[in-house]
Amino acid sequence: MTKAELVSKIAEKGDYTKKDAEKALSTVVGSITDVLTAGDKVTLIGFGTFEVRQRKAKKGINPSTKQPVKIPAKKVPAFKAGKALKEAVAKKKK
Template sequence: MNKKELVENIASAADISKAAAEKALNSTLAAIAETLKNGDKVTLVGFGTFSVSKREARKGRNPQTGKTINIPAKNVAKFKAGSKLSEAIN
C-alpha cells in the first residue's frame, strides 16, 4: 500500500474527504518526525513505538575497490510493533 491508497482508505473509513484525510496523515507523520528529531519516542498503545537510536561511526569497505572508508555516526529511526499489531498479522 502506498500513501495514496492509505489516504483513500482513511477517507472511506472515517467518512471524510480525501483532502482532509491527507492533511490528517501528513500532520501525524510530521508530528512523529518532529518528536523523533527532538530525541523523544512516540508510543501508540497497541500499535507500536517509534524511537531514535544512535549509530556510532565505524569503518567500512568499498566493495568495488576494497578501500577502507569511514562511515560517520548518525541517528536512525526504529519501530517496535505493539501487541495488538503483532496479533493482527499473525
Template sequence: MNKSELVEAVSSESDLSKADAGRAVDAFIGAVTKALKSGEDVTLVGFGTFTVRARGARTGRNPRTNETINIPASKNPAFKAGKALKDAVN
C-alpha cells in the same frame, strides 16, 4: 500500500473527504517527525513505538576498490510493533 492508498483508506474508514484525510495523514507524519527530531519517542498503545536509535561510527569497505572507509555515527528512526499489531498480523 503507499501514501495515496493510505489516504484513501483513512478517508473511507472515517467518512472524511480525501483532502481532509490527506491533511490528517500529513499532520500525523509531521508530528511524529517533529517528536523524533526533538529526541522524544512516540508510543501508540497497541500499535507500536517510534524511536531514534544511535549507530556508532564504524569502518566499511568499498566493494569496488576494497578501500576502507570511515562511516560516521548517525541517528536512525526505528519502529517496534506493539503486541496487538503483532497478534493481528499473525
C-alpha cells in the same frame, strides 16, 4: 501501499473526504517527525513505538575500490511494533 492509497483507505474507513484524510495523515506524520527530531519517542499503545536510536561508527569497504572506509556514527529512526499489532498480523490469514 503508497501514500495515495493510504489516504484513500483512511477516507473510506473514516467517512472523510480525501482532502481531509490527506491533511490528517500529513499532520500525524509531521508531528511524529517533529517529536523524533527533538530526540523524544512516540508510543501508541497497541500499535508501537517510534524512537531515535544511535548507530555506532564502524568500518566498511567501498565495493568499487575495495578500500576500507570509516562509516560515521549517526542517529536513525526506528519502529518497534506493539503486542496488539504483532498479534493482529500473526492472526491475519493470507
